[in-house]
Amino acid sequence: MLYRLITARLQATSLLRLTLFSTPLLDEMVSGFLSIGLPLANKQLGLDYTQVGLLFGAGALAALVLDPFINLLSDRYAKRYWILGGLVLLGVGFALASIHNFVLLLGAFALIYVSISAAVGLSEAALIDQNPQESARTMTRWTIMASIGDLLGPILVSLIIIQEGGWSRLCWIACIACLTMACILGVQRFPRTAQNDDEEGEDAPSVRLLDGFREALRDTKLIRWTILSLLPTMVDEIFIVYATFYLRDVLSVNTSTIGILIAIHMIGGFLGLFVIDRVLLQRLSPERLLMCLALFVIASMVGFLTLRSAIWAGVMLFLLGVSVAGLYPIATAEAYKRFPGRSGTVRAVASLGTPFEVVLPYVTGFVADRFGVVASLCLLGTAPLLIILLTPGKSR
Structure with missing residues (x-):
């Protein structure tokens, strides 16, 4: 029954919406890499608990400062480019995180946190803008996809540990996943919304x-x-x-x-x-x-x-x-x-x-x-x- 329900929903949903609904799954999965997989980096880089705290603190601070500006600007310029740019930078952030250097890792965490806000947060916003009156159903399904990502993250980390993979392998998997999603979204047209005349990003007049x-x-x-x-x-x-x-x-x-x-x-x-x-x-x-x-x-x-x-x-x-x-x-x-x-x-x-x-x-x-x-x-x-x-x- 559940399989038939999901299949019916997939057939009735555009590829764009399916891809956007996949971003919370990707977000929770790669976020799991950061929180659960970090002990692998801790072992390889010799990080102490203070440095681990600094990594997450740098990310949170960067997001705290930049998130309001990113979100506000997304109402004036097409969200498509913010989402694509966020996914690309998210991939770059994980590529930097794979390098065994604490300073680069610190910058990578800041870049990852900000990129998640642009890529994932604005994917949610784009879905809402497509059908504002169905926002409750959209958010419910968004949360379901995020929950699936919550489950996949620990499973993937465990599989990589079993295969004796390290922190770098986790980072490159996350990088490839983010860039792949960027490529899938990049070839799709975003529908017109109330605040954007088209997906090319003209100034919002209102x-x-x-x-x-x-x-x-x-x-x-x-x-x-x-x-x-x-x-x-x-x-x-x-x-x-x-x-x-x-x-x-x-x-x-x-x-x-x-x-x-x-x-x-x-x-x-x-x-x-x-x-x-x-x-x-x-x-x-x-x-x-x-x-x-x-x-x-x-x-x-x-x-x-x-x-x-x-x-x-x-x-x-x-x-x-x-x-x-x-x-x-x-x-x-x-x-x-x-x-x-x-x-x-x-x-x-x-x-x-x-x-x-x-x-x-x-x-x-x-x-x-x-x-x-x-x-x-x-x-x-x-x-x-x-x-x-x-x-x-x-x-x-």
């Missing part, structure tokens, strides 16, 4: 960039939806990290069982996105659906922390996966709807929340050190409460 950005910052509903799109970060990967500590240190679950429980959580996420895409988006308004999912997250979180057994932990993690997976795509889709045809401006506003994502792991770690891992999970568990408080009323 909105001056800075004036449009100020207008977006004054839109209170956009700001609320942007905050709502950031809050799911608290119950995403960082939650999994501290949930793992909770299972090990509080419930005394062994490592192999923890792996199974986390896999159950991921399966729940896939199922949740599938149900949202196929059923719930047709039956509930985005506001009501977001509220229902947030309530479901609260109930599952309470169960996870109070039912002290591995079996119940697995059940609650599955339910958390089902409910958490839809929070980000729904909120992000509603943010895009505030400014149809100006997805770059919406992304520029959203990029102002990057410091929150950077600081959150440190704050959570501080709370865990001072008050325990349960306290850190309670802190992260405030996300659905904030979502309920901030979700706007149903649009008329």
Whole structure:
């Protein structure tokens, strides 16, 4: 059944949209190379923990500074060239990362982070611009593809390690994948959108960039939806990290069982996105659906922390996966709807929340050190409460 559904969708979808929908898969896969495969580089280059932190810090800082400008300019000039340029530079970044030199590696990480924003972030924006009214479904399917990439990254790294491959081989695989996707996109025509007369990149006549950005910052509903799109970060990967500590240190679950429980959580996420895409988006308004999912997250979180057994932990993690997976795509889709045809401006506003994502792991770690891992999970568990408080009323 799932195979027939996917086949039908592929037949009804243009090659351009298929390629753009593949970029989150590529993003999560090569990002997995950076995070999971870095110990290979650590071994070959003799990096210490401080240098490893500097690598990720350089990337985050470069993205923090440049992302708003890239996103804003993408509303004036055709996104096609930003996406293609981002993919090419992403390939160059991984080629540089393969060289065993710390300074080059530092520059490579900065280039990779910025290129991901241009290539992947603007692929998402281009898909939204093609059909703004279907933004919720687009974002749900985008998140499904990203989840598949999350799975492929560790698998590929493991296969390369088994074959005694090193950091350089990982980097060259990522480089070839990025350049291949750039070639596939390069021969395709992007459709006309509201902010671009054609794909050749003429100036957008409608909105001056800075004036449009100020207008977006004054839109209170956009700001609320942007905050709502950031809050799911608290119950995403960082939650999994501290949930793992909770299972090990509080419930005394062994490592192999923890792996199974986390896999159950991921399966729940896939199922949740599938149900949202196929059923719930047709039956509930985005506001009501977001509220229902947030309530479901609260109930599952309470169960996870109070039912002290591995079996119940697995059940609650599955339910958390089902409910958490839809929070980000729904909120992000509603943010895009505030400014149809100006997805770059919406992304520029959203990029102002990057410091929150950077600081959150440190704050959570501080709370865990001072008050325990349960306290850190309670802190992260405030996300659905904030979502309920901030979700706007149903649009008329």
